[in-house]
Amino acid sequence: MTTIQNVAVIGSGTMGNGIAHTFAQFGFKVSLIDISQDALDLGLNTIGKNLERQVAKGTLTEQEKLATLSNITTFTDMKAGVANVDLVVEAATENIDLKLKIFKDLDSFTTDQTILATNTSSISITKIASVTSKADKVIGMHFMNPVPIMKLVEVIRGYATSDEVASLTMELSKKLGKIPTEVNDYPGFVANRILMPMINEAIYSLYESVAGVEEIDTVMKLGMAHPMGPLQLADFIGLDVCLSILNVLHEGFGNPKYAPCPLLVNMVTAGYKGMKTGEGFYKYTAGSKELEVSSKFKM
Template identity: 55%
Template sequence: MTITTMGVVGAGQMGAGIAQVAATAGLPVVLCDLNEAALERGRASISSSLSRMVKKEKISQTDADAALALIRVTTDTAGLADVDIVVEAASEDEAIKAKIFASLDAVCKPEAILATNTSSISITRIAAVTQRPGQVIGMHFMNPVPMMQLVEVIRALQTEDTVFRSVQALAETLGKVPVDVKDAPGFVANRILLPMLNEAMFCLHEGLASAEEIDTVMQLGMSHPMGPLALADLIGLDTCLSIMNVLYDSFKDSKYRPCPLLVQMVDAGYLGRKTGRGFFSYE
């Protein structure tokens, strides 16, 4: 199946980024969110990102305008009825995703592929809530989507080979590098990344060094472009906690125990960049 149109559910940081790269590649996109204000923020974020790319001479103004024109926004999932693939990019909550996939299954055309951008949740369980489990797949983009090349392509136990090949080809069309990854908690990227971020949080929690000093160690000592605590703020501390909980609940191994400081900060509403405060201040 050749994919020529895309739907994206969720107009947050990841959903807006996915819509942007699809439109930049010339695909008409339907960006769907239940919240009108979220759609407005998503569209503004895309416009701002495209403007930065124009200033950096990565694309022309004509190309930026054309990409923005290819994105249609809606609060009604019925607007996704005719797209070839829908990529869900909602909150990292299995119950929310299951509800979305059941809804998409009822709305989308029979041959449509249903993909999830989940960073840790079982694709097999998500597929099982639909009447088309063979057409469900994981398509995990990295953040920020317009800049990062990797896409983890994760087959559910039920995913058909033709669907996998179509999604691999789509990732390449979007200018990404697809990597075939097994359906397991955290997949590969977050199975490695999140425990590292969590350990940096334990270093802070135990008073080994300040947040700035911990990030400096990793940047200057390990050549990381961004320190782990700043990266956690960018990802969103609530998302970090959700992924750590998936790993801990799945493996029952104490090495995946979320840092108490992370839990406390999420409880306080300090979620990182999106709230203006996390391990660093962004106000």
């Protein structure tokens, strides 16, 4: 069975830098790949800040922080970045055309032994694997945000994923201090098939004036013991990501219950994507931890 030592992570955004951080913290050599050095520098800066928080909390030593950072090398050239790695984890934007292009390139840039994983939160692993010549080596490795903290990894087998690759991915996830859960390859897998309709229903409740933003979130936090209300969570995930996942569910199942709320569609179209853009259902001010409802929804 292949031994995983060297890992490439494609994408240095929220999920990518979190995945790189986690692998590097557990002693893996990581090639972090993105299209620009500016994006990579931003990703490394985020990793550095998150490591500092771990040191401040006493969960990591200063020496371990430095060792983690030294395990990460950045690349703007994908071919160079994935050379001689045992595993690639793709963590690019949740866009099927982009992911298919990346996997076509990976098929020619990597060896026949390299495992190709995707962090997709909803797109078919089987479809992604179909553009490669080694579908048996393609698997879903869906981490949760924030990656260094959240324990779950959804491990999704494509139709042709081998038993060996599935077993290796499960064991690898455990080495990262995670709890892997194997699920089958259907739209949204398990996490988002259940989560996104809930978020969509919360948005419909706002759209239909059942209650305001804070009221909806308060009901779910206090009544259902959720640590974060669904509208705040949607902002945290990214409203554009929520919309993409709902579209995958709606198209994949052909069931109208997954149709995204028109309010969500309008917000994303207008550029209100949540925390990443500074405003969604709430308004986000740099340096402030106070939640303020967007002026669009103040009652």
